Amino acid sequence: xxxxxxxxxxxxxxxxxxxxxxxxxxxxxxxxxxxxxxxxxxxxxxxxxxxxxxxxxxxxxxxxxxxxxxxxxxxxxxxxxxxxxxxxxxxxxxxxxxxxxxxxxxxxxxxxxxxxxxxxxxxxxxxxxxxxxxxxxxxxxxxxxxxxxxxxxxxxxxxxxxxxxxxxxxxxxxxxxxxxxxxxxxxxxxxxxxxxxxxxxxxxxxxxxxxxxxxxxxxxxxxxxxxxxxxxxxxxxxxxxxxxxxxxxxxxxxxxxxxxxxxxxxxxxxxxxxxxxxxxxxxxxxxxxxxxxxxxxxxxxxxxxxxxxxxxxxxxxxxxxxxxxxxxxxxxxxxxxxxxxxxxxxxxxxxxxxxxxxxxxxxxxx
Numbered sequence: 001x002x003x004x005x006x007x008x009x010x011x012x013x014x015x016x017x018x019x020x021x022x023x024x025x026x027x028x029x030x031x032x033x034x035x036x037x038x039x040x041x042x043x044x045x046x047x048x049x050x051x052x053x054x055x056x057x058x059x060x061x062x063x064x065x066x067x068x069x070x071x072x073x074x075x076x077x078x079x080x081x082x083x084x085x086x087x088x089x090x091x092x093x094x095x096x097x098x099x100x101x102x103x104x105x106x107x108x109x110x111x112x113x114x115x116x117x118x119x120x121x122x123x124x125x126x127x128x129x130x131x132x133x134x135x136x137x138x139x140x141x142x143x144x145x146x147x148x149x150x151x152x153x154x155x156x157x158x159x160x161x162x163x164x165x166x167x168x169x170x171x172x173x174x175x176x177x178x179x180x181x182x183x184x185x186x187x188x189x190x191x192x193x194x195x196x197x198x199x200x201x202x203x204x205x206x207x208x209x210x211x212x213x214x215x216x217x218x219x220x221x222x223x224x225x226x227x228x229x230x231x232x233x234x235x236x237x238x239x240x241x242x243x244x245x246x247x248x249x250x251x252x253x254x255x256x257x258x259x260x261x262x263x264x265x266x267x268x269x270x271x272x273x274x275x276x277x278x279x280x281x282x283x284x285x286x287x288x289x290x291x292x293x294x295x296x297x298x299x300x301x302x303x304x305x306x307x308x309x310x311x312x313x314x315x316x317x318x319x320x321x322x323x324x325x326x327x328x329x330x331x332x333x334x335x336x337x338x339x340x341x342x343x344x345x346x347x348x349x350x351x352x353x354x355x356x357x358x359x360x361x362x363x364x365x366x
Contacts, residue, residue, distance in 0.1 A: 049355065057336075058300070058313030060355050065309050074347035076301045079282040081339040084321060084332045085273040091248060092208035092224070092255075096264040097198050103174045104186035110167035111189075117163055121156040128153050179254065181239035194238075194256060204262045206255040207241050208270050209248040216272060222255050223271040224262070231324045232261045232268065281334035284317050287345040289331070290352050296331070299344040299351050312344065312351055 049062060064074070128149040134141040174183040182205075185195040197203035208222060216222070221234040235257035244252050262268070288298045296319045304311040321332040337343075344351065 058315045059297070060314045062299075062312045062351060062355055063304055063306070063309055064312065067308075069310065069347075072347055072350055074344060074350070076342040077285060077288065077345040079284070079337060079339055079341045079343060081280065082283045082323075082332065083278055083280050084323070084334070085278045087274065087321075088210060088214050088272045090209055090211075090250070090270050090272070091227070092206050092222075092268050092270045093245070094262050094264050094266045094268065095205045095207050095254075097205055100174070100178050100182060100186055101199065103170055103177075107167055107170040107174065107187055108189060110163055110170060114160055114163040114167060117156055117160040121153065121160060124149065124153040124156055176242055179239045179242050182254065197256075201259050203256050204259045204264065205238070206235050206257050206262075206268070206270075207245065207252055208255060208272075209245045209250040209252050210272065211250050214251075214272065216253055220273055222257075223273075224255075224257055225269050225271070225324070227267060227269045233257050235270075279334045281332055282337045282339060282341070283323055283325075283328050283330045283332055284337065284343065285328055285330040285345055288343040288348060289317065290348045292352060297352070299348050300337075301342040301344060314352070314355065 049060065064072075128146070131141050131146045131149050135143060135146050171183060171187055174186060178186070182195075185192050188195075191199065194203070198205060206222070206224065210216065216237050218237045221236060223231055224233050224235055225231045235255035238254040238256050241252035241254050244250075284298060289296045290298070296317050297314050298317055299312040300315055302311050302313060315336070317331060317336070318333050319331050323329060323332050
C-alpha cells in the first residue's frame with residue numbers, strides 16, 4: 001500500500017469519529033429535553049392537591065378517586081360521641097402494710113392479756129367476797145387473809161389497767177399512722193374482707209397526694225397507671241391518710257387496688273375523674289394521627305364535587321387530653337370535630353407523603 005492510500009484511509013477514519021461524536025452530542029440534548037418534559041407532564045397530570053376551601057378549615061386538601069383509595073388501602077373510621085370528665089393527675093406510692101399488721105398483732109395480744117387478767121380478777125373478787133363473809137362470821141377467817149386477798153385483787157386491777165393502757169397506746173399510734181378506718185379494720189379480731197385481701201396479697205394499699213382543693217369520694221374510682229405507661233387498675237377510696245408524702249405537696253388518701261400488677265414500693269401515676277365537671281366531644285384514635293412539624297394532624301374525609309371522588313382535608317387536633325380506654329384509646333377533642341365525622345385511620349401517613357411530594361414539586365416549578 002502506497003503512502004497516498006494510507007492518508008486517504010486515515011482521513012476517512014477521522015471523519016467517521018467526528019460524525020459519531022456529533023451524533024452522540026446532539027442526541028443527548030434531545031434525550032434530556034424529552035425526559036424532562038415527560039416527567040413534568042407525569043407529575044402535573046397526577047397531582048392530588050386541590051385548593052383549600054375555607055369551610056373545611058384544613059391545612060391542605062387532596063382529591064382521590066374511590067378506586068385509588070381502595071388500591072392504596074386507605075380506610076376511615078366514623079367518630080362517636082364521647083363524654084370526658086375533668087381529671088386530676090397525680091403520683092402515688094404502693095404502701096407496705098407490714099407495719100399495720102405488726103401493730104394489729106401487738107394490739108390483739110394486749111387485748112387478749114386484758115381478757116385473761118379480767119377473768120382472773122373476777123375469780124379473785126369472788127374469793128375476796130367469800131373471805132369477807134367468813135371473817136365477819138365470828139372471825140372464822142383472820143383479817144390478814146382478807147387483806148392478802150384484797151391486795152391480790154388490787155394487783156390484778158393494776159395489771160388490767162396497764163394492759164388496757166398498752167392496747168390504747170397501740171390503737172392511738174395506729175390511728176396516727178394509718179387513720180381511723182384502717183385502724184378499725186386492724187383492731188377487729190375477725191378481719192374484714194378488705195383487710196383479709198391485704199393480708200393475703202390479693203390487694204395493695206396505695207397512698208396518693210391530691211391538690212388541696214380536691215376532695216375525693218367513694219363513688220369516683222382512681223385510675224392507676226405506670227408512670228408514662230398504660231392503665232394498670234382502678235382503686236377505691238379507703239380514707240384520708242394522716243401523714244403526707246414527703247416528696248409531694250397536697251392532701252394524702254389511702255386507696256385499695258388489686259395486687260395483680262402492683263408491688264409494695266412502686267411509684268405510679270394516678271388520675272381522678274371529677275363528677276362535677278364534664279364536657280362532650282369525640283375521641284380521635286391514635287391510628288388516625290400523623291405528626292408533622294411537631295404537631296398532630298388527621299385527614300378528614302369529605303365528599304368531593306366530582307362523582308366517584310372524595311377529598312381528604314388535613315386538620316390539626318388537640319393532644320392535651322389523652323384517654324386510654326378498653327374500647328378505644330386516643331385524644332379527646334371537644335371542639336373541631338363532631339360525631340359522624342370520618343377520619344382516615346389507615347393510610348394517613350401515605351396521604352401526608354403524597355401531599356408533601358407535590359408541594360415540593362410545585363416549589364421547584366416556581
